[in-house]
Amino acid sequence: MFEALKPQPADKILALMQAYREDPRDTKVDLGVGVYKDASGHTPIMRAVKAAEKQLWEVETTKSYTGLAGDPGYADVMIDLILGDAVPRSTVAAAATPGGTGACRQGFDLIKMANPKARVFVSNPTWPNHLSILKHMNMEMVPYRYFDDETRGVDCDGMMADLANVQAGDVVLLHGCCHNPTGANLNLSEWKLVVEHLNKTGAVPMIDIAYQGFGDGLEEDAQGVRLVAGNCPEVLIAASCSKNFGIYRERAGLLMAVCSDPDRGALNQQTLNFLNRQNYSFPPDHGARLVTMVLNDPALRADWATELEEVRLSMLGLREQLASELQRLSGSDRFGFIAQHRGMFSRLGASPDQVEAMRRDSAIYMVGDSRLNIAGLNASTVPILAEAIIKAGV
Ligand code: PLP
Ligand code: TYF
Structure with missing residues (x-):
């Protein structure tokens, strides 16, 4: 039976995660999979979730x-x-x-x-x-x-x-x-x-x-x-x-x-x-x-909403920083859309060759359709990305 199975296409986003892990360059920047990361590149457990987890351990009496x-x-x-x-x-x-x-x-x-x-x-x-x-x-x-x-x-x-x-x-x-x-x-x-x-x-x-x-x-x-x-x-x-x-x-x-x-x-x-x-x-x-x-729980809910808002605002700040860095380097407003987009992702509009060039020359990992995860950036990698975007001719 199993001989009838055919290889299935890999998930491109998950394959990119693997390629990033295997890249030995310590300047590499991961803008691939849609996972929130803080400025140090860590995906934290939210405070309220951790607190709920502690409480749950105390109060949960069955796993039926x-x-x-x-x-x-x-x-x-x-x-x-x-x-x-x-x-x-x-x-x-x-x-x-x-x-x-x-x-x-x-x-x-x-x-x-x-x-x-x-x-x-x-x-x-x-x-x-x-x-x-x-x-x-x-x-x-x-x-x-x-x-x-x-x-x-x-x-x-x-x-x-x-x-x-x-x-x-x-x-x-x-x-x-x-x-x-x-x-x-x-x-x-x-x-x-x-x-x-x-x-x-x-x-x-x-x-x-x-x-x-x-x-x-x-x-x-x-x-x-x-x-x-x-x-x-x-x-x-x-x-x-x-x-x-x-x-x-x-x-x-x-x-x-x-x-x-x-x-x-x-x-x-x-x-x-x-x-x-x-x-x-x-x-x-x-x-x-x-x-x-x-x-x-009103207190946990309020803390969760506060932390979520911090996450949202940090991504917005990175968007604005990237858009203005690109405006400075390109001398044009053509990257203004980055500050208009919302959420974790922006589609940059780069060609597959340009995406590949950014990966090869600058160790920047974004999805092949030029989707980048804004949360993969921090204040010091934004200028590196902006330079790579201009260098690739986007
Ligand atoms: N729908 C969209 C558009 C997504 O980007 C995702 C990915 O996170 C999901 C659904 C579902 O994600 P999960 O199955 O991890 O909850
Ligand atoms: O688009 C993303 O990056 C997220 C995470 O098979 C994800 O939605 C990526 C691939 C996948 C499942 C989730």
């Missing part, structure tokens, strides 16, 4: 199974964090998943169950895992224009023109905030256009939100998803706690199905439970429990 959808208290705090009061709690079915990736996978599975013919419209570009999971599941994907290579902002006209092709029963996959890999995001009026169009056509939005709090703030980053949830009859939301709680390896995510028809809610919940059972029975609990404890 949770429910199929995970702990309902986790769903409650996450729904509140993401959706605020955009919709009544009773309209949201939710299940804990292993990370945001698990939430995406379960969401796609639900779409396939509900409409095997659904086409999933994906931004061009999008997170490569969206594409590989959809491909693996034999689901049809249709790219829509998203990034304007000239302005390095959102190509809203192109996006709306491509979304004119959606039909009822299709799904439009959107990034809630901090678009990966470009860093270019919809503003609220653009979100409104999308909502109007979805409601006109009967296509269903699925929102992947993996960076709430990394862009403009916890509330600001949820505006798009709240607008969609409050105004579309059916919405899927795949959320991740990996980044904003810094609990990557704990695998905490949540899939939500929001439905304005109150009669559908119970069946949606049952379907989410069923899908968890088919794929792994019970979702991981440890990370989800830490998130629940942090969000339910």
Whole structure:
């Protein structure tokens, strides 16, 4: 049987992590995988998460199974964090998943169950895992224009023109905030256009939100998803706690199905439970429990929000430093978009050869599509990157 297996393409981002580790140069700069790093290059455990973990060790009395959808208290705090009061709690079915990736996978599975013919419209570009999971599941994907290579902002006209092709029963996959890999995001009026169009056509939005709090703030980053949830009859939301709680390896995510028809809610919940059972029975609990404890304890929550804000502001500071260094070196404003982008990533717009030259000549590791992780920089590596960008002729 095993002889039938074929080599699968490697994940380019994870392969880059490996190449970086193997590079002996001590001046090397890792701008690859989307993991937050502080100025010393360390990915810290957030203070509130560590405190919750200590408490949990004291108070946890059992490791018996949770429910199929995970702990309902986790769903409650996450729904509140993401959706605020955009919709009544009773309209949201939710299940804990292993990370945001698990939430995406379960969401796609639900779409396939509900409409095997659904086409999933994906931004061009999008997170490569969206594409590989959809491909693996034999689901049809249709790219829509998203990034304007000239302005390095959102190509809203192109996006709306491509979304004119959606039909009822299709799904439009959107990034809630901090678009990966470009860093270019919809503003609220653009979100409104999308909502109007979805409601006109009967296509269903699925929102992947993996960076709430990394862009403009916890509330600001949820505006798009709240607008969609409050105004579309059916919405899927795949959320991740990996980044904003810094609990990557704990695998905490949540899939939500929001439905304005109150009669559908119970069946949606049952379907989410069923899908968890088919794929792994019970979702991981440890990370989800830490998130629940942090969000339910006012002091821990306040400390978490403060630390998250420090993280967000440090990335914004690096963006501004890089944009102004590039302005100085190039004598032009053409890199101003770096300060406009939000989240961990910016797509620089460099060619694969230029990306390769920066790696070869300056030991700078960014993804081949010229996505760079802003958090991989610090005040002293920004000028090194800026020089390398100019030297490569970007
Ligand atoms: N969706 C997007 C757009 C991402 O960038 C990520 C990566 O972190 C995820 C989902 C899911 O991450 P995880 O499975 O680690 O929670
Ligand atoms: O895009 C990133 O870098 C993050 C982390 O298979 C990641 O989302 C990268 C690759 C992958 C899973 C997560």
